[in-house]
Amino acid sequence: xxxxxxxxxxxxxxxVLNRPVIREGKPYPPAGAEDLEISPDAPAxxxxxxxxxxxxxxxxNQPDVARGAATRAAVEGIHRKLGEALPLDGFYVCYxxxxxxxxxxxxxxxxxxxxxxxxxxxxxxxxxVGDRWRDIEAGQRAGCxxxxxxxxxxxxxxxxxxxxxxxxLAEAVAxxxxxxxxxxxxx
Numbered sequence: 753x754x755x756x757x758x759x760x761x762x763x764x765x766x767x768v769l770n771r772p773v774i775r776e777g778k779p780y781p782p783a784g785a786e787d788l789e790i791s792p793d794a795p796a797x798x799x800x801x802x803x804x805x806x807x808x809x810x811x812x813n814q815p816d817v818a819r820g821a822a823t824r825a826a827v828e829g830i831h832r833k834l835g836e837a838l839p840l841d842g843f844y845v846c847y848x849x850x851x852x853x854x855x856x857x858x859x860x861x862x863x864x865x866x867x868x869x870x871x872x873x874x875x876x877x878x879x880x881v882g883d884r885w886r887d888i889e890a891g892q893r894a895g896c897x898x899x900x901x902x903x904x905x906x907x908x909x910x911x912x913x914x915x916x917x918x919x920x921l922a923e924a925v926a927x928x929x930x931x932x933x934x935x936x937x938x939x
Contacts, residue, residue, distance in 0.1 A: 757874035760841075761801050761928060762864055762891065765812035767883035768901055768921055769794050769834060777906025779883065781816065785829035790837055793922040800925055802839045804932060806878075807871050810834070810843045811863040813886065818849040842867060858882075859889035864896065879931075881924045885910045897931065899924035 765781070766772040771789040772779030782788050798808055810831070816822035824847065831843045844863040846856040856862035868875050880891030883901040888910035891898040900914035901924060918924045 756872065757877070758807050758872055759805065759932070760807040760809050760867070760871065760873045760878040761925075762809050762811045762867065762878065762880040762896065763840075764880075764882035764884070764887045765810050765830075765834070767903055768881055769810065769838065770830075772883075774905075779903070779905055781814065781822070781827075782830065783822070784826040785833040788830050788833050790834070791921055793920055794838055797921045797925040798838050798840070800929060804929055806928075806932075807841045807873060808839060809841055809867045809871065809873075811858065811867065811880070811887075811890070812843070813846045813858050815847070815849040815857070817847040818852060842871065858886040859893065861890050861894035864890060864894040868894070879928050881921065881928075888912075888914045897928075899927060 763769055767779045770791060773782060801808055814827050817824055817827060827845065834840060844867045846854065846863060848854040848857050867873065875895040878896045879899060880887060880896045881899045881901060882888055883903050885908055888898045888900050892912060898914040899916045899918055900910055901921060902917050916927050918927065
């Protein structure tokens with residue numbers, strides 16, 4: 753690991769930390785904090801990552817705000833509830849839709865780059881866990897190792913293979929901890 757730079761695990765929100773709402777085989781966010789259902793394996797999995805010294809940073813696209821289907825207040829309410837229940841170090845949110853052509857909407861790596869700069873993170877020594885192709889591509893573009901939580905959604909998978917394909921957050925964390933223990937990174 754480079755000098756004083758830290759390691760992080762970047763986590764997508766819906767489908768990784770909490771259960772998504774599935775409609776026609778595709779995942780959607782909960783409407784608000786009252787509908788939030790934290791993934792059962794998230795507390796123990798994140799505690800293990802914290803114990804191993806990782807920063808835990810949420811990177812999430814929330815285009816329903818730009819589309820008028822959700823409010824920032826509802827998204828922030830979900831984040832407050834997640835932050836109270838899980839040992840997270842920060843939330844990085846893109847509120848834009850594809851047409852906005854911003855730099856923060858995954859698959860672009862803007863959220864990861866901003867979080868890395870703010871927290872002194874070595875991207876090459878870090879990991880991204882996501883359940884959609886946009887997550888994996890953003891992690892790859894940022895230089896992180898990637899774990900794809902394949903939930904069998906009715907949509908395409910990542911164009912380039914992730915470093916690992918898993919069935920749960922707990923499985924992704926076990927893989928990350930093995931990689932970290934063995935000193936494996938992109939450096």
